[in-house]
Amino acid sequence: MTQPITSKELASKIVNDEKTLILDVRNTDEFDNWKIEGGNVEVINEPYFNLLDSVDPVMGKLDKNSEIIVVCAKGGSSDMIADMMEEAGFRNARNLEGGMKAWSEHLEPVKLGDLKGGGELYQFVRIGKGCLSYFIESNDEAAVVDASRMIDVYESFAKERGVQIKYTFDTHLHADHISGGRMLAEKAGGTYYLPEKDASDVTFDYAALEEGNDITVGNTAIRVQPLYSPGHTIGSTSLIIDDQYLLTGDILFVRSIGRPDLAGKAEDWVDDLRNTLYNRYKELSDDLIVLPAHYSFAEELGKDGSVSARLADLYQQNAGLQVENEKDFRKMVTENLPPQPNAYEDIRKTNMGKITPAVEDQKEMETGPNRCAVEG
Numbered sequence: 001m002t003q004p005i006t007s008k009e010l011a012s013k014i015v016n017d018e019k020t021l022i023l024d025v026r027n028t029d030e031f032d033n034w035k036i037e038g039g040n041v042e043v044i045n046e047p048y049f050n051l052l053d054s055v056d057p058v059m060g061k062l063d064k065n066s067e068i069i070v071v072c073a074k075g076g077s078s079d080m081i082a083d084m085m086e087e088a089g090f091r092n093a094r095n096l097e098g099g100m101k102a103w104s105e106h107l108e109p110v111k112l113g114d115l116k117g118g119g120e121l122y123q124f125v126r127i128g129k130g131c132l133s134y135f136i137e138s139n140d141e142a143a144v145v146d147a148s149r150m151i152d153v154y155e156s157f158a159k160e161r162g163v164q165i166k167y168t169f170d171t172h173l174h175a176d177h178i179s180g181g182r183m184l185a186e187k188a189g190g191t192y193y194l195p196e197k198d199a200s201d202v203t204f205d206y207a208a209l210e211e212g213n214d215i216t217v218g219n220t221a222i223r224v225q226p227l228y229s230p231g232h233t234i235g236s237t238s239l240i241i242d243d244q245y246l247l248t249g250d251i252l253f254v255r256s257i258g259r260p261d262l263a264g265k266a267e268d269w270v271d272d273l274r275n276t277l278y279n280r281y282k283e284l285s286d287d288l289i290v291l292p293a294h295y296s297f298a299e300e301l302g303k304d305g306s307v308s309a310r311l312a313d314l315y316q317q318n319a320g321l322q323v324e325n326e327k328d329f330r331k332m333v334t335e336n337l338p339p340q341p342n343a344y345e346d347i348r349k350t351n352m353g354k355i356t357p358a359v360e361d362q363k364e365m366e367t368g369p370n371r372c373a374v375e376g
Contacts, residue, residue, distance in 0.1 A: 002082040005069055005094040007106035011127050014038035014298075015108060015305030023058060023093075024071045025051060025081050026100070034368045036071065036103065036128070037298040048077045055081065055088050067092040075099035101363055103128035107153045109135070110306040112291070115242045119218060123291065123306050124153070130295050130369060131177055132307055134247060138218030143167040145239060145247055146293045147180040149362060154184055166190045167217065169209060169224070170351075171249030171293060172233040173198035175344040176372050178362050179351050182206070195228075195235030203353035209237050229280055231273025232258035232372070246288040246311060250372045251276055253292045254300045254309045257320030259337055259374050270333050277321060286312035294372045320374060333374055342368040 013020050020041045024031050025048040035043055050057050062068055068090060072078035075098045085093035096103065106128055112121045119138030126132070126148055134145040135157060142163040144154050147170075158165050165188035168181040172195060182204060185192035193209040194202070215224040225240040232250040236258075239247040250258040257277060260269035288311045295307045302308065315321050323329040343365040349355045350362070357365065 002079075002086050002093050002095060004079070004082075004097045006097050007102045007128070008108075010036075010069060010096060010103070011106055011108045011125075014041060014127065015110075015125075015301070017303070020069065021062070021066055022069045022071055023062065023081070025078055026072055030073070034100070036100075039298055039301065041298070048072060048081065051081055051084070055084050055090075058085075059088070062090070064090045065092070067094065069094050069096055071096045071103075072099045074101050100128070101367070104366060105148075105150055105363070107133070107148060107150060108305060109157060110304055112245070112289075112306060112308065115244070117218065117242070119242075121241060121245060122157075123308075124148075125301075125305060125307065126177075127301075127305075129177065129366065132291070132293055132295065134291065136217050136224070136241060137161060137163045140164060141166045141218040143169065143215075143217045143224060144181065144184060145169045146171055146174070146249065147184050149178040149180040149183075149366075151180040151184040151187065154180070155187070158188075164188065164190075167193060167215060167224075169193045169239065171195070171209075171238065171247065172236040173202075173348060174250075174351055175348050176294070177366050178347055182353075195233075195237040197230070198233050198235030201352050201354070211237070227280070227284075229276040231260055231269055231276045234269065234272070236276075240284075240288070243285075244289060245291050246281075246284065247291045247293075249293045252281065252290060252314065252318075252320075253295060253372075254290070254307060254314070255295075255297050255318065257318070257333075257374050258372060260333060267334065270330050273333065274326065274329050281311065282315070284311060286310070290314060296369070296371075336374050338371045340371065342366065 017040045022043045024045045027047050031045040046058050070078040070082040079095040082093040082095040108125045110123050112123050122135040124133045133147050136143045142165045168185040170181045182192045191207050194206045196208040209226050211226050211228040227238040229238040229251050230236050260273045290309050290311050300307050
């Protein structure tokens with residue numbers, strides 16, 4: 001019986017830039033759509049049905065003495081293939097427990113830094129889906145920004161650190177993943193904030209996230225300062241934390257910019273997107289550290305596993321911020337849109353409170369990459 005590997009163990013390998021060899025036995029179309037990636041990751045795809053009789057098709061491709069992590073959709077087929085590989089002489093074939101579904105749900109906390117008033121800021125990296133959420137703590141209080149639906153992770157983290165979650169925020173109405181912000185606030189007895197312009201069709205009560213209404217976490221001078229920044233959605237709102245960090249939601253990423261079409265409004269919202277990126281953000285301090293809600297490329301992960309960049313550096317390096325001509329910008333944004341995220345319409349409805357899918361259905365809805373960025 002082979003020794004399995006958990007998503008947490010695999011995430012640690014990738015974050016630590018360890019050489020990692022993966023045999024993905026899903027169908028090629030599933031593999032091409034979404035795979036495990038990292039700076040030092042090698043992935044080989046050999047569909048499961050090619051290996052049913054024997055593992056001969058991969059014998060010449062893989063070193064029998066290397067650790068090989070076998071991956072499928074849910075962990076069943078890969079477990080069988082790992083056992084077959086062991087019988088064929090592979091000394092360290094390991095099945096990824098729970099497969100890509102489990103990988104999609106893992107959250108890895110990374111400390112970003114200390115805040116001026118004595119608090120700390122953490123980034124939760126959902127490495128299998130490219131989603132990023134944030135945990136701000138100060139003086140026994142905490143706030144969570146753009147929470148995933150796996151709220152138990154934030155609850156456990158708060159308990160470990162002895163803090164009470166007082167606020168949760170969504171920078172916009174998400175279309176690629178199901179938000180845990182409202183549920184987390186309800187369970188913690190906190191307040192859930194959502195931009196009012198994105199909330200016209202929601203079915204629940206919320207507090208309006210509005211520019212000019214600062215929110216203090218703890219008794220220190222840590223301020224969550226909303227900044228209206230439309231473009232990805234009509235209500236997209238950025239957060240400035242402690243005058244050090246700019247949480248951009250899905251407006252600005254390290255290697256790309258947000259797409260304006262997930263509510264079918266690409267032509268209408270592209271001007272808002274440009275104004276936010278080329279005017280509103282340019283008025284801010286060059287030294288703000290940009291912290292997005294997503295990333296799309298393994299190269300965006302820093303050496304500590306976090307995703308961030310100085311705002312001034314992005315104005316020099318991010319191609320989406322280099323298009324001076326407005327017509328060229330409009331063409332770039334509207335003609336370089338990747339496929340829509342999986343089940344994005346139902347995800348939006350879920351985040352509005354209009355539908356409440358079963359947990360297994362929610363997992364299925366979120367399968368695949370985030371696809372919130374314009375492609376370069």
